[in-house]
Amino acid sequence: MARLNLLLLAALVACAVSLVTSRYQARQLFVELERGQTLARGYDVEYGQLQLEQSTWAMPARIEKIAREQLKMQLPPPGRVHVLGQSPR
């Protein structure tokens, strides 16, 4: 009887210690999760801002201006266009 009680006591102590450690670990992991989520939110915001920046740089008006003024591009006159895959008319 006394031996069984001792065994149970040992098991109880072991359980208690493992509860404490797992609780501690859970908190640690949770803090990490929290940090990760904050980071993810931050990246989300940054992604939105980068998208904005990209569409600002890629504005058709800006591209057209650069193409016409800096690169001196122009639309080819109709006579200089050949359509591939069609018999010449």
Next chain:
Amino acid sequence: MTTATLSRPATAPKLPRLRASVLFSMLLALFALLAARSLYLQWFDNRFLQEQGSSRYSRDLEVPAHRGRVLDRFGAPLAISTPVKAIWAWPDKVEATPAQRQALAAALDLEPDALAARLSAGDEFVYLKRSVAPEVAARVAALGIKGVHEDDEYRRYYPDGEVMSHVLGFTGDGDVGQEGIELAQQSWLGGAPGSRRVIINRRGEVVEDVASIRSPREGRDLALSIDSRLQYLAYRELKAAVDVNKAKAGSLVILDTKTGEILALANWPSYNPNNHSRVPRDRMRNRALTDIFEPGSTLKPFTIAAALESGKVQPSTIIDTAPGTLTIGAATIHDAHREGALTVEQVIQKSSNVGAAKIALSLPAEKMWQTLSGSGFGAPPKTGFPGEVSGRLRPAKTWRPIEQATIAYGHGIAVNLVQLARAYTIFATDGEVKPVTLFKEAGPVGGAPVVKPATARAVRRMLELVTLPGGTAPKAQVPGYRVAGKTGTAHKLEAGGYVNKYVSSFVGFAPVSNPRLVVAVMIDEPTGSQYYGGSVAAPVFSSVMGAALRLLGVPTDAPLNQPFLPPQDAVPEET
């Protein structure tokens, strides 16, 4: 009792019975008091203590939810919300040295005087600056001025600015939609912030999630039918045309004939939605949907379609338009240029008012009304845009003969530009009117049949003649593509009478062999040297249609080296 006394050890002193029981009951009463008190605190008056307890370790945190993005049909962002800071203060609690004030003004990009004025507002809460970039807010926080605080808020950005403003609208305080799609789709786009209870440690770090009080609902993204490349093109060409013709306003709509999607919808004058606080309301109107006008000759094809449907005329039937006037009761209809006998095809090609009126008068009013109503006139186009109007199409029973004659060439009826563009889908398809939408569709959308396929094809042929030699709009031609369309030049109605101000329009589609796009152009009050739809609106149609078909990679259906017609071949059209 006697047995107990007997069992007691003989050495125990004998206590007076009364004293023992008094002491015993006093102790019992005290214990009962304690038990009652603890029972009371534990079960009945527990709120205060529980609040006090939990306030030492738990916090309710707000979980922010952002507003959904608005995207174009290819996923390019048209409207994005991004977090910013609002800097605010209680002026009477601000403690700052003059140097700190200087630094604060510099950080916020405010005049020092303006800042001082805000900070002398007394005990009221004041915003020093709203929609501040997070980096700027961090610099302000680094100054460490007492009484100056910051709040999180969202700000919406519209990268396309004035090009897209009428469709999108804008949001106001709290990122809530106030105009346009932002308003109409508020419940879809808007997010609702949530709230959760957490346990914090002594450093204020969150160590455990206790409960989610309210889960946040993120705003959802919304894909529009707009193609931002075509939208830019439409806006650029429209703006140029309004400038050249010194016009008051203008609108342009591009529709996909297969799905009824609005690929572009541009208006001038426009405004920048990123900074809309001082823009007059007048500029914010999405004229293509909220303004009506008398369409003029762009309505003639519907009269002809009704006549072909009834079997009263064939495309080659001769209509005598001599001597260029037609008197009905007290009113007389004029043709600007006299023609003699015209075929029905030529009535469209040369846009003869007398011809259209004569054809209309040979029809029952009910038949004409059916074709017009079936094409969508007189009913809102149901694009999902707030404030769209239904135009004016009176019931056929109330038409007098003169009205039936004028409606034949687009007077006495009022439409908006989207309705007009949509109605032309019956000629661009085989007689079906497509439902229009501002939202992206997954595939081709079926339409409601309005006229027989043979009728639609016959009118399509007539509309192509308009852009060929002898028509009113050779300037609508696009190299490499067969185009079809109709010009309109209508006197404006002011204070009950027609005045010498015009609305010039052109509605057409291309390529004729397999129509892909409908483009409708409306220029309001051109005051330059030209005012005919064929010279004001048709060139806009040509440049927009040409560039749009190239961008979409639509195969050509006409020779590329087809020479442009000299403009003097154009027939001036009726007004």
